[in-house]
Amino acid sequence: MADLNFTPYDSSIFILTGIPGLEADHIWISIPFAMIYMMCLLANITVLFVIGKEQTLHKPMYLLLCMLALSDITTATSFVPKALSIFWFNLKSITVKGCLTQMFFFHAFSTMHSAVLVTMAFDRYVAICNPLRYATILTNARIAKLGLVGFIRAVLFILPFPLLLSRQPFCANRIIPHTYCDHIAVAKMSCGDITVSSVYGLVMAFVLIGCDLTLISLSYGLIIRTVLRISSQEANQKALNTCTAHICALLMAYPVGLLSTLSHRFGQGIPQHVHIILSNLHYLIPPMLNPIIYGVKTKDLREKLVKNICRIHSPRDVDFKPA
Incomplete structure (x- = not known):
């Protein structure tokens, strides 16, 4: 399909190529993309629906899951x-403003995701190290405030990304070899000096992730110290089991994310399509698996999920009235 008569030299647009080198396979690539995305939406919306519906789940831990x-x-x-519109309909064009807007929301919400993981680590620390004070330290109102702080932090630190690039002159060749408007990919389209923007992006990546990982490591250090002091093996195992789902979420979020960031900036020997596929999977796989992991590992949530699923699929009683 023609790309709406736009050319790469139109001053108002960028061209997203999708996955360069694999254009002929875009249709086939779109199948797992679409399936993972639909599973992500279904699983996460189900978690939101069940937690919102069940009054017994209106607790700090489940508010964090929301x-x-x-x-x-x-x-x-x-x-x-x-990305799917590129794969299915060859709609590769995106306005400069649209590109910068997508960049902001994408990076802001992924930063918010990291803030939620930090808050969840703090939740596990309080639950294990100060169980008797859990209800007073972590209330729903306090969790909501921490969430708001995480959101404000994301907006303040990510907003300079599009603002700095919006002042840059862009070259005639505006073809971005990516499925979305990643910050560094758009910056490379500029004909001006992108040193400030590039350094800011790299510093923010390490500051935000470094700060979050430090807080998470501190929480788990204190958790491990407390667990080692527990004499009962059963209690020890129970305490560790409460952290399993969160540890899985951490392992999916940070190692692949750091690898993707570093390889995109410094991995010149890595094929470009590998960079892009790795980046996409990093932001697709965890959102799909997180609700599944928490649904399996969290007893109360698992029971409520099964209860609601059984209620949906159970046949309704039919009243037969005598003639």
Whole structure:
């Protein structure tokens, strides 16, 4: 399909190529993309629905799960629909303003996702190290405030990304070899000096992730110290089991994210399509798996999920009235 008569030299647009070198396979690539995205939406919306419906789940831990689900949905939705429009309909053009807007929301919500993981680590620390004070330290109102702080932090630190690039002159060749408007990919389209923008992006990546990982490591250091002091093996195992789902979420979020960031900036020997596929999977796989992991590992949530699913699929009673 023609790309709406736009050319790469139109001063008002960029061209997103999708996955360069694999254009002939875009249709086939779109199948797992679409399936993972639909599973992500279904799983996270189900978690939000069940937690919202069940009064017994209106607790800090489940409020955090709602925040995680919302950040997962918004992060994936900020780029997957555009990627699928490229794969299915060859709609590669995107306005400069649209590109910068997508960049902001994508990076802001992924940063928010990291803030939620930090808050969840703090939640596990309080639950294990100060169980008797858990209800007083972590109330729903306090969790909501921490979520708001995480959101404000994301907006303040990510907003300079599009603002700095909006002042840059862009070259005639505006072809972005990516499925979405990643910050560094758009910066490379500029004909001006992008040193400030590039350094800011790199510093923010390490500051935000470094700060979050430090807080998470501190929480788990204190958790491990407390667990080692527990004499009962059963209590020890129970305490560790409460952290399993969160540890899985951490392992999916940070190692692949750091690898993707570093390889995109410094991995010149890595094929470009590998960079892009790795980047996309980093923001697709965790949102799909997080609700599944928490649904399996969290007893109360698992029971409520099964209860609601059984209620939906159970046949309704039919009243037969005598003639």
